[in-house]
Amino acid sequence: MxxxxxxxxxxxxxxxxxxxxxxxxxxxxxxxxxxxxxxxxxxxxVNGGAPRNGAIAVETPATSESxxxxxxxxxxxxxxxxxxxxxxxxxxLGDYPVHPGVAPGFLRRQLPADAxxxxxxxxxxAALRDVRDLLLPGMTHWQSPRHFAHFPASSSTVGALGGALAAGINVVPFTWAASPAATELEMRLREHIRSHVRMAAAFEAMVRADARFEVAAPRRFALVCFRLLLSPEKELAGGEKAANELNRRLLEEVNAASSGPYMSSAMVGGVYMLRCAIGSTLTEERHVREAWNVVQERATSILRKRG
Incomplete structure (x- = not known):
């Protein structure tokens, strides 16, 4: 259609x-x-085989009807x-690891020197086969239901096809005069999106319900920033540096979990925190609960090892 x-x-x-x-x-x-x-x-x-007439040579194809x-x-x-x-x-999509286990240069070595x-x-x-065999295994899959890093990257059937429609018509809505209908539609759509933060609020509630954690910054839209707390004795001994190292370790453990979530981090005012951005349209409530379960399990393991 x-x-x-x-x-x-x-x-x-x-x-x-x-x-x-x-x-x-x-x-x-x-x-x-x-x-x-x-x-x-x-x-x-060169110049489609036409005379140069003193012009600088420009590489173009020979004239062809096709x-x-x-x-x-x-x-x-x-x-x-x-x-x-x-x-x-x-x-x-759910079968791919959220973040690829590749090293810099992995793709360059597989591509020919000449186009x-x-x-x-x-x-x-052939190009589609290269996308499937070379590119997809080396990509971070932002649409994965287990992707909770950085910021939301949502899509849907209607959204993807709408993107194709917009590209086909070449909509350029950077000002109202450039595309009046597209600009006004975007403004209304933003109002609708702001009201959809239910799963992020649910994740925030789960963090607050576990006394070992704290919400480190006010929730904004679909982003929840949180961190694992040290015991008062250990915090007094190690200070903020020890707390930051603890949460760096937690993020590493969470992202290393097999078939687990993928999150990112932020440093605000010298405080290291984990970021959970919930926004993929493929994410369901069960994915949010599973992600929190992984965080809790890894936190329990780390705290047990620290004594």
């Missing part, structure tokens, strides 16, 4: 091969121009492949 809507919009307004003519505001129907884009550097001609920025039929065909790819990713130049239709299928 979304793909069809975008294609129909572009068929009316874009430079497509094989689409019906569109009408210029000042005259009769006109055909779209043949717009070209440059290929990788090793699939090149070289177009956008093509309605191709967009429809490849778009379905991308939708299937993303749907499969969402279906198996590949594959003919269609193999090129797009």
């Amino acid at each position: 979304v793909l069809r809507l975008v294609v129909e919009y572009w068929s009316e307004h874009g430079p497509f091969k094989g689409t019906r003519p569109y009408t210029d505001v000042n005259g009769p129907a006109v055909q779209p121009k043949n717009v070209q884009m440059a290929p990788p550097s090793h699939c090149r001609t 070289s177009r920025l956008l093509d309605a039929d191709e967009f429809r065909r490849l778009g379905h492949q991308v939708v299937d790819f993303i749907a499969d990713y969402y279906a198996g 590949p130049c594959r003919p269609e239709p193999e090129a797009f299928a």
Whole structure:
């Protein structure tokens, strides 16, 4: 439905091969121009084979009827492949580790030194395979229901397709004049989002219910900042430095848990704290409870070892 809507919009307004003519505001129907884009550097001609006329050489493809920025039929065909790819990713998202266990340079070693130049239709299928086999294993999966780090990164079926729709129409709502409808819609949407913080409030309540912890800063929207407390005797002996080291250790233990949550940290006024940002649309109440259970278990283990 979304793909069809975008294609129909572009068929009316874009430079497509094989689409019906569109009408210029000042005259009769006109055909779209043949717009070209440059290929990788090793699939090149110079100035499309045309005379240079004293101009600096610019690498462009030779003139070709098929070289177009956008093509309605191709967009429809490849778009379905991308939708299937993303749907499969969402279906198996819970099976990925939230944070990858890779080292710097892992991807660079797997990529060719020169950009590949594959003919269609193999090129797009090969690119999707590279995304699946090379990129996904090395990514932090922000949409994972166990992702509680940094800040919310929510998505949904309607949201993802809405993003495709906005990209297809090329909405640029940085001012009201640039896109009046999009700007006013964004303002109303923000009002709706502010009211949805129920799971973050539930996590905050669980932290407050455990006397070993404290909420280290007032909750803001979906973000809960908390920390594990030292006993009064140990805090007196080690001060804030000891408390900070304790919570650094706790964060390491929480994030190292197999199939556990992934959180981040903050340092505010010299106080180290854990950050739990609840916002993925795939996160359910059970994920929040499981995340808190992991925090409690790791805290119990650390405190027991410290005596």
